[in-house]
Amino acid sequence: MEKSLKACAAKKTILIVDDEFGILEVLESILSDAGFKVISAINGQDALTRLRETMPDLVIVDFMMPLLDGAGVIKAMRADEKFSAVPVIVASALPEKAISERCVGYQAFVRKPFKTERLMAEITRLLDRTSSSSALS
């Protein structure tokens, strides 16, 4: 797992979006430690600004945020051809069934408080899948 994570992390960029600064910083540290390049945004609007500046390989977005929530970020991404294929992980303290109707277009869900192991497993799965798709095409 650790080996495949390292391989997967090489040169990959992850955008993390969370309105809780403490969580944002810890997540940034954990992902940086794992070898990812990390950019962060403190709310949905901030995330859209970051997306205009960079092209992430994966986005981890909190569901409940001020100004623009996770569902809004995903909607904006899917409406833009440039980001339509970027995999998104939604994070929430609510169970997935509580958000699935309001949030469309995400590839994975992690429940808060998140567990590193589970988060890394989802990141690896999604990035591996993206790599495979790119290789095939």
Add this chain to the structure above:
Amino acid sequence: MNSKDPHQLTRVPSGIKGLDDILQGGFFGGGLYIIEGPPGVGKTILGNQICFNQAAAGSNVLYVTLIAETVGRMLLNIKSLTFFNEGEIGDGIVYVSGFNALKEKGLNGLLHLLRKEVASRKATTLIVDGFASASDHAQSHEELKLFVQQLQTQADAADCTVFLLTNPSEHAPSSEETMVDGIINLKTTIHEWRSARELCVRKFRGSSYLQGVHSYDISENGFTVYPRLETLVSPNTDVNGELQRVSSGNSRLDEMLGGGFPARSATMLIGPSGTGKTTIGLQFLSLSTANEPGLLLGFYETPTRIHLKAKAICPSMIEQLDAGHVQILWQAPTDQFLDELADRMLRDIKRRKVKRLLIDGLGGFKKALRARPIEPFFSALVHELRSQGVTTICTAEVMEIVGPTITVPLQGLSDVTDNHIVLRFVESGANLYRIISVLKVRDSAFDSDLRQLSFSVRGIELAESSASAKSILPRLSPKSEPTVTQE
């Protein structure tokens, strides 16, 4: 596939006797807890004991010190404790100093160190000893709050339970106290020249807990916590069906009681020293058997003296002692604390399924009370004894040597106990006589006539009727029943 839901709170027992009872099962995995108290209350011992218990259960543990004391010095101090296992150090338990990271790089540096070390060692328990140093490094409350939030997030993410050992904050509540999942306060108080160790759970998220102050002890076995007896009441004390009787060991006293003590009842045997309270208790215990074992909890008379007394006035008790059907739990009245005492007694009662109990005497409990009221404690004790099927006699000494008025030495207990028997001296002419009377038997008819009581080689002897008592009480009130007042 692991079926465990990571978002269900899972208990992580501390493995410390009594503490897990207070927490109703232990801490929660991934939680952040403060263990606070001034120097000398045993925080480091508690932290280490949790570590060794966790390591013994197969967990990886990280112990980070932020204090000036070296790890070597700390280990030297805990080496003699029974939970210490050198084999776990370096393997199950790793000790590192975070002092330099904190000094050089502040809270961020410490957070980084903790995250790296927890991840690399796959630690599921983290102790941060000397957390006050981290608080001191914070430039503002906001910085400290953010640090605690990040530490909590890290702990959650790594499924690591974190304990911060610290001094109590000068500003209550401190910013970290509002954010953590639980706070355990330890302190030492002084009562009548003796110190008492007290534990109080001030906050515990995720479940109920036994509130209030509990006592604890630090011995060669480390921490032992004694939950306040009042908080540990067993259910199921109702007895259905016909009232069972338990013989006192004296047929005439049984008659006076309406057929013996009601089973599972608590009897107060009240009287001045020398009237025969302990002897009546010994006769009661002498009927103990293998199926109905007895226990004597004594505060004043040592086991040797009890043996001698039994030999002289209740020989059948010796047989029961020799056979192990009766055991003596002796406790000097000034040595222990109430819940510790009750714990010792109740453990023996449960282990041996004791059915006959003599508490000799109530004053021993009073000495252990300090500022605590007796009624809730004794009420809980009686309730617990009843639920264990124990019939109890408790002796209570009064100051009045002779006379019609008796002052019960402990307030509020008359309602708690089921039966009251009063013993007293009466002077008549140049003689001193002993008189016994039954004042109360709960839910039962009884003979309230006074009887003369005397000692023989067979123990106590009660007069067949009240005639002799009447003859030695001619100048007292017509019924000459003692007036009982409460202290």
